[in-house]
Amino acid sequence: MRDPRTGKRFSARSTLAGEAYALAVDRILGSESGVLEALEESIAQDPRFCMALAARYMLAKEQDEQDAADFRLRALAALEDSEEWERAHIGALFLFLDDPSKNLVSTEHYVSIFGYDLVVISQLCDYLIFHGGASKLERVQRILEAADSRLKTDWAYLARLGFAVSEAGDSARGLAIVERALEQRTSSLYVMHSYAHVLYQEHLPERSSELLLQWLERYRVRAQDGALLSHIYWHLALSQLELGDSRAAWRYYREYAAPEVSSCDRVLKLADAGGFLLRAFLSEGPSVEVSKAERALCDQYESLIAHPFIALHVSVILLVAGDRVALVALRSKLEQLGTASGRVSKAIVDALLAFLEGDYQRCCSLTKALSSSDRISIGGNYIERVLLDLLEERAELLIGYSV
Numbered sequence: 001m002r003d004p005r006t007g008k009r010f011s012a013r014s015t016l017a018g019e020a021y022a023l024a025v026d027r028i029l030g031s032e033s034g035v036l037e038a039l040e041e042s043i044a045q046d047p048r049f050c051m052a053l054a055a056r057y058m059l060a061k062e063q064d065e066q067d068a069a070d071f072r073l074r075a076l077a078a079l080e081d082s083e084e085w086e087r088a089h090i091g092a093l094f095l096f097l098d099d100p101s102k103n104l105v106s107t108e109h110y111v112s113i114f115g116y117d118l119v120v121i122s123q124l125c126d127y128l129i130f131h132g133g134a135s136k137l138e139r140v141q142r143i144l145e146a147a148d149s150r151l152k153t154d155w156a157y158l159a160r161l162g163f164a165v166s167e168a169g170d171s172a173r174g175l176a177i178v179e180r181a182l183e184q185r186t187s188s189l190y191v192m193h194s195y196a197h198v199l200y201q202e203h204l205p206e207r208s209s210e211l212l213l214q215w216l217e218r219y220r221v222r223a224q225d226g227a228l229l230s231h232i233y234w235h236l237a238l239s240q241l242e243l244g245d246s247r248a249a250w251r252y253y254r255e256y257a258a259p260e261v262s263s264c265d266r267v268l269k270l271a272d273a274g275g276f277l278l279r280a281f282l283s284e285g286p287s288v289e290v291s292k293a294e295r296a297l298c299d300q301y302e303s304l305i306a307h308p309f310i311a312l313h314v315s316v317i318l319l320v321a322g323d324r325v326a327l328v329a330l331r332s333k334l335e336q337l338g339t340a341s342g343r344v345s346k347a348i349v350d351a352l353l354a355f356l357e358g359d360y361q362r363c364c365s366l367t368k369a370l371s372s373s374d375r376i377s378i379g380g381n382y383i384e385r386v387l388l389d390l391l392e393e394r395a396e397l398l399i400g401y402s403v
Contacts, residue, residue, distance in 0.1 A: 006116045006150060010051065011082045017046035024055060029122060029156035030188035033225035035059060050078035054090045055119075061097055085114070092120050100127045108143065115148035118157055125160065130267075130309060130380060134373035137168040155184035155191065163194040167382055171201040187219050189228040196235035200383050205242035212236040230262040234272045238383075241279050249280070259293040267309075270297045271384050274313030277320045278387050282394050290321040298326065305330060306337050309379035311345035315352040316387060327353040344374050348388065360395040367392040 001010050001018035005025070012018040024038035036059065042052035053075035060068035072094065079087055092110040095103045104127075111121050125140045132139055141164040144157070151157040158181035166174025175198045181191045192215050199208040212235060223229050233256035240249035253276050255261065259269045273294045281288045298317055304310045311334070318326045327349060334346040351366035367388055378385050 005118065005154060006085075006148075008085050008116075009083055010049070011086055012042075012046045012049040012051070014045040014049075017042045017049045017052065020045060021049065021052045021055065024052070025119060026156070028055070028059075029118060029190065030185060031190040031193065031226055031228040032188060033223060048074075048078040048081055050075050050082045050090060051086055053078055054093060058093065058097060088114055089117055089120065092117070093123070096120065096123055096127075101131065111143060112146065115146060116150055118147075118151060118154070121147060122156075122160065125164070132379075134377045136379075137164075137376060140164045141168045155181040155188065158184075159188070159191040159194045163197060163381075166198040166201050171198055174198045175202060186215075187222060189223050189226040189232065192232060193228050193235070196232065197381060197383055200235070200238070205239040209236065209239040209243060212239065225263075227263055227265065230257045230264050231268060231272060233257045234276060237276055238279065241276075241283055246280070246284060249276075258291065259297055260291065266300070270301060270310070270313045271380060273297055274316040275384055275387060278316045278390065281320045282390060286322065288320055290317060295321060295323075302330075302333075305333060306342045306345055307379065308344040308348060308377065309384070311348050312378055312387060313384075315349045319352045319356050322356065324353065324356055327356065344370065344377065347374075348378075351388075351391065355391060355395055360398045363395040364392055364399065367395070 001012060001015045002008060003010060003018075004022050010018040010021070012021065020038050020042035024035050024042060027033070027035045027038060039052055039056045039059065042049060043056060046052070053071055057068060057071035057075055059065075060071050075090060075094075079090065082090075088110070092107060092114070096107045100107075100123075104124075107120065107124050111117060111124060114120070121143065125143060128136050128140050128143075141161075144161045144164050147157060147161075158177055162174045162177030162179075162181065164174075165177060175195075178191065178194050178198050181188075182195055185191050192212070196208055196212060199205075199211075212232060216232065216236070220229070223232075233252050237249045237252040237257060240246075240252065257272050257276070259273050262269045262272065264272065277288060277290065277294065294317055298314045301310050301314055305314060311330070315327060315330060318330070331346060331349045331353060334342050334349060347366050347370055351363045354360070354363040354366060370388070375385055375388060378388070
């Protein structure tokens with residue numbers, strides 16, 4: 001059997017094993033339910049199918065499963081029966097999973113040669129979004145646009161390309177590209193997630209709300225176990241805030257996207273909590289309450305506070321909670337660390353502390369001192385990085401009121 005995405009021949013000794021693996025990859029790239037079941041079916045049909053074993057290792061490693069190493073060893077042992085392209089894929093994937101930072105250059109080189117390997121391309125781009133620094137937007141777009149021509153009509157590729165194009169500044173073109181992906185794979189959580197991000201950049205909350213509600217009505221049950229389902233509800237909650245329906249926004253957030261109920265990974269739980277709470281705080285004022293679970297996220301990420309993305313979302317939650325003592329403690333810790341990324345993190349924490357203390361002039365001075373490159377290097381996507389802009393705009397408004 002051949003891989004339907006690339007046309008390459010699988011080494012699987014069973015057609016059913018190849019079909020189940022291809023289904024699993026579609027579900028991985030679409031952030032859809034049923035990945036584990038498809039991989040287990042593939043391995044059951046051919047216990048020595050290296051591609052299924054490698055994907056199972058990737059999943060086990062992401063989930064911190066105790067037997068993750070067993071799948072790695074089985075995949076490596078099965079390489080003697082594999083195709084050349086499969087060996088290249090597994091070698092690049094395992095190196096990147098082992099140490100993304102150390103193997104970043106070699107992985108970029110790999111995808112420049114094997115530009116059809118969307119699994120590795122996706123892993124690489126996801127990493128760069130958070131750790132790619134000031135040049136990450138152009139870098140991710142360049143990697144995707146250089147992909148093999150056989151991916152150019154693939155829905156999973158188009159969803160990522162459109163997202164990247166929008167993030168790099170051309171949201172109108174990005175929207176058109178993501179819409180092509182949506183036509184092919186309407187049920188995909190990842191495609192709908194990309195669409196929601198681009199609609200936010202295009203300032204289209206009514207359209208976003210309408211489409212998200214329609215999608216959830218049609219696909220919610222099917223997407224029940226998808227990792228991004230809670231994040232889709234978060235986007236819906238944001239659209240309701242933008243439309244002025246605070247009650248609906250809070251209902252969607254508390255029932256489906258708050259950390260107590262979220263299906264997302266730990267980092268996205270933090271980002272969704274901070275992103276919603278700050279927007280609600282700026283809309284409704286200090287009456288916004290922070291739950292125990294939201295406050296607990298701040299303690300969980302204290303050791304990673306030097307990363308600007310973590311610093312932004314932790315300090316946002318502390319601002320909304322009115323916890324000046326904790327913000328001062330964060331600032332002291334960052335002063336002790338003194339790393340390059342810690343400079344941006346410290347400026348963020350200082351700015352939020354100044355806002356909490358009512359020193360809006362100082363808040364603006366601190367945020368305006370952060371360059372465009374500094375802001376991009378915070379990590380994450382526009383909808384997350386824009387929190388700093390929203391805070392700055394409100395501080396400027398409050399300065400005007402206080403004059």
